[in-house]
Amino acid sequence: MSTSGRIPNWADVTLVPLFSVVLAFLLSAVLIWAIGESPWAALKLMVEGAFGSSYGWGYTLFYATNFIFTGLAVAVAFQARLFNIGGEGQALLGGLGVALVCLYIPWPHWSLALIAASLGAALFGAAWALIPGYLQARRGSHIVITTIMFNFIAASLLGYVLVNILRPRGSQDPASPRFPSETHLPTLHEMLAVVGIPFSRVPPVNISLLVAVGMCFAVWFLLWRTRLGYQIRAFGESEPAAEYAGISPARITIYVMLISGGLAGLMAVNSVMGEQQRLVLNAVEGAGFIGIAVALMGRNHPVGVFLAAILFGFLYQGGAELALWTSIPRELIVVIQALVILFTGALDNMVRIPIARAFALRRAR
């Protein structure tokens, strides 16, 4: 970066991700064109499908809620320069926490169930991140590898629990029983109906959206307004400097992984409690990995994560519409996601160099 000149900070947080997304979209357009469809028609269909109705908005926001949680999880870890690739497994375990809370405790009201389920989800997610965190902090095991391994271990563990413990007698389906109706979370339709705003009743977007927005504030407050947050960022900037200033790397690593795992686990409140109302095998459906793209694009800042999560919510809902009306499969979204990760995370120097040149030219004039 030092060789490519300096970019003003505002440009680094806005222009670089924007250029990356534009590049990702352009390449995807080429792919759509290559398989014989019209990129422009596809984009129109996606925008209409995701934003053209309250039905579309509802799904966009539902997916975005998942991605806010997993995006924040990855972002907090990135602030300490830890790459938590295990959001998928932590969210799976969070789902187990939600299911246990909802199934085995009789709740009089959804609000109490929401609080307890959130705690259960965060606790289980954090516990699943604690082991890789501890191993990194105390034994120096590379956190990327251990969190990948823990994703697979989580999938096996959940498979075992669902098939052998939670599955109702006589059922062939590896899934838990349905949660009691008292744990049903209010949907956006129900919440907006109170103030008289009509909203489609179909999409599963629910009160977890507000929890997610609350978490954006909480993470911002933690990182930029607390002592621990300062230590996390200092550790991320320079480990030796942080250690010299009396910050314990092991302590920060473990705390960060606990927070990150807890945030990833919270995703289950939206997907397991808010939508499926029971625990199934593939409850997370890759949202943990999308958190990586969301955090990279959002430059590890809660505001950026929120905006990037909305963009990916749009891609998911728009992609579903696209699969419904054209011959373009949903997996196109995975390609776009891959390109966003590639350009914002791995090829960011390639994107940065021309921008830096442009600024250098302007300064020279």
Next chain:
Amino acid sequence: MDIATIVQVLESTLRLATPLLFACLAGLISERAGVFDIGLEGKMLAAAFMAAAIAFVSGNVWIGVAAAVGVSVVMALIHGVASITFRGNQLISGVAINFLAAGITVVIAQNWFRQGGRTPSLSGDARMQRIDLPFAEALRDVPVIGPIYHGILSGHGLLVYVGLLCVPLTWYMLYRTRFGLRLRAVGENPAAVDTAGVSVIGLRYGAVAICGVLCGLAGAYLSTGLSAGFVKDMTAGRGFIALAAMIFAKWRPWHALGAVLLFGLLEALANRFQNIDIFGLALPVQAMQALPYILTVVILAGFVGKAIPPRAGGSAYVKEH
């Protein structure tokens, strides 16, 4: 368990271990040169698709294998450009490669064959034919040697034997050639290699390209040898098991063979039995599936012999001016 069952399990162990072996050696060579690669899975998946698609269209499995190697090398070079030339984050680049393959294989498969993201079933010359080793039939009824030679070793696709051959070849290359010495040095101390006047970037690109070739063979065997066609996400985590095997083997070729055979055996057992009784303790199938990952974490944690990666792994080399 009778002898026939044991022979069958070991025979499928060898088959299941082959894609792991190629991918494991691929990762080993790349990481020995200082380039982390968690994109083995993606390269294998893209190669599996290409092998099946081109083998189906051309009717010749070897044209398919060549195409698989081609696409895998292209993806390896993307990783190379990102992590060597632009000094990007190697881990993130690997993640991107995995998603790129997961998405683009289905999009293209749907566009070419319209069968919901799979290729048509391969048959005849489009599949990898089994090869009978010399005298396999004659030795069939000889005790001990017969079951091992005829039952386990003989009758696999050519790539199984190529894979086994790659183990000594990799060992020889790493420890007995000048290229191998430099390759290992560039993963430990790139500045020293640079001072000696050898191109760090050239060596690393070389390692990444070899990694691409081997991942291509891994994917090709998966879709044309192990199964008869490509289905969506057919690698199913094998790239990560290979990564686990590489760590388990502590980045050494002969140990890699042992690790992939162990993990292949676990898979073969999990495929064959739902539960395994070990001294009266019923081991569920999920435990068998999770075992490679658990073993790798234990090894990484250093409780049973610590796994230490090449020292310069994961960071790009910046020349001093």
